[in-house]
Amino acid sequence: MTEPPSRAVPVRVRRHADGIAMDDLFRSAPGAGRPRDDTPRAGTDHPFAGASTPPRRHPPADAELVERPGPAAPGWLAVLTGAAALGSAAALLWQVRPVRAAHLLPWEWAALACLGALAVVCFGGLTRGRTGSAWVLSLFGRYRGSVRRTGLVWISPFVLRRRMDVRLRHWRSEPIAAVDAEGSALRVVVLVVWSVRDTARALYAVDDHLGYLREQVEAATARVLSQLPADAFQGGAPTLRNAEAVGDALTRLLSAECRPVGVAVFSAQPTRIEYAPEVAAAMHRRQLAVLDARHRESVLTGVIDAVDDTVTRLTSRGLVELDDFERQALVKDLTVAFCTRRGDLPRPNEE
CATH class of the missing domain: 1.20.5 (Single alpha-helices involved in coiled-coils or other helix-helix interfaces)
Structure with a gap:
């Protein structure tokens, strides 16, 4: 007895005017489960229902410009190797000292040179890995990986090392000039909680990822605040006084805009929304x-x-x-x- 073929269930994907599906905003987010979709839908009582602004399209990023583990080794292993090289060189010199200390054979000079170079490389590559920071490695202008180890660590002294802060950070903006849906001038202060998630893109995709974040905060604030009036003088229409809804919209927009440069935005909340002094x-x-x-x-x-x-x-x-x-x-x-x-x-x- 054959089983009846299963019926295909059509899946409807919501898309914005520019063709970007809202589910794409969370597709690259890390985590075991899928994030909750807080996108406002038309016909609901959400203040930003039907008025959400989709993220802009970004140029395709370099496929190789993704954070990956860099070449590194435990520091104690480098210390033991360097000490062994120095000990071997000292033993070789001790053996030839009574007979011909001033007349070493070519192979003996080569052995001493190799042992000395090995000791220099071992001790010269020792560095300290700090909690909440990472080393970004590059060689001849090419990204070679990132090291997030802590404690004593050995990194090749022939690569260029740059330290980057990957801790959870917060930034409070200066008063940002914006206008509401009625054209009234506003001054807004935004508190952003963020961190560097991909060190490779944060360092090489933009010139300054912190400056990029600041510019995106200003742009996103202007876009979100222009959708609703600051106050509803007539009727009970939704306004910008709903700080939770405004913060959710800012967080979604900033998270989508900053993800291509390796910056994760966890929260963007307006701490003060007031009218400009002239109005x-x-x-x-x-x-x-x-x-x-x-x-x-x-x-x-x-x-x-x-x-x-x-x-x-x-x-x-x-x-x-x-x-x-x-x-x-x-x-x-x-x-x-x-x-x-x-x-x-x-x-x-x-x-």
Whole structure:
């Protein structure tokens, strides 16, 4: 009995306008499991739903420019080898000293030269590997590998060594100039937590990976903040005051932009979003006006509800019988009384 062929389940891949799938943003991220896809989707209540900016396309990186282990050996092995070479040279000189110390044979000179060169290479290649740093090796301008060993380590003295910090680092930006969706000038301070993940690309793919990170922070901040207004003066629309949503969008964008140069961005959070000095006063007056209008609206709503409840109870219980004129007069008197008691709204006849 043959089994029925399995049905192929179609997989729908979400793509941006430039043809980049959102799943590609996490395809090269390290880790055992697949990262959670926090990409906002259209139709959800996420503040950046339908307005996320895809990462730019980068030129293809050199396939050989990927971090790999460099040639290195434990330091104690180099120390023992150098000591053995010096000991062998000393033993050879001790044997020939009583007879012909000043007239060594050619092979003896060659042996001494080789032993001396071996000792120089062994002791000259000793260095110290620090926790949180790596040695990037190059020979004649070509990348030869990276060494992340700690403690005493031996690296060939014929290669060029450059130390690079691979610890988790944080950087606080200076106030960055940006504009929101309504064109209002803003000043934003961003805190970025990052580290160097690929030392080869961080050193050779760009001239200065820290400068590249700073430029990308400014560009990503300008792109993300231009999608929403800083404040919603009318209605309850999403704004940039949702620091968590803004930070998630910045983190995704910066992570995608910095991955080709070997820099991993773990978090990018705005620590301060404020209006620029030239528009701060006007926006402050606008905020006060909106707050005052909302307060008056809430007070007026409460007064109307109280008047309606009072009139309804009086008439439903048969305490009073009112015609239309008397009802209007009672509503007016109750409204004036409630407003006067609260002191928040002017009287109806007050000019």
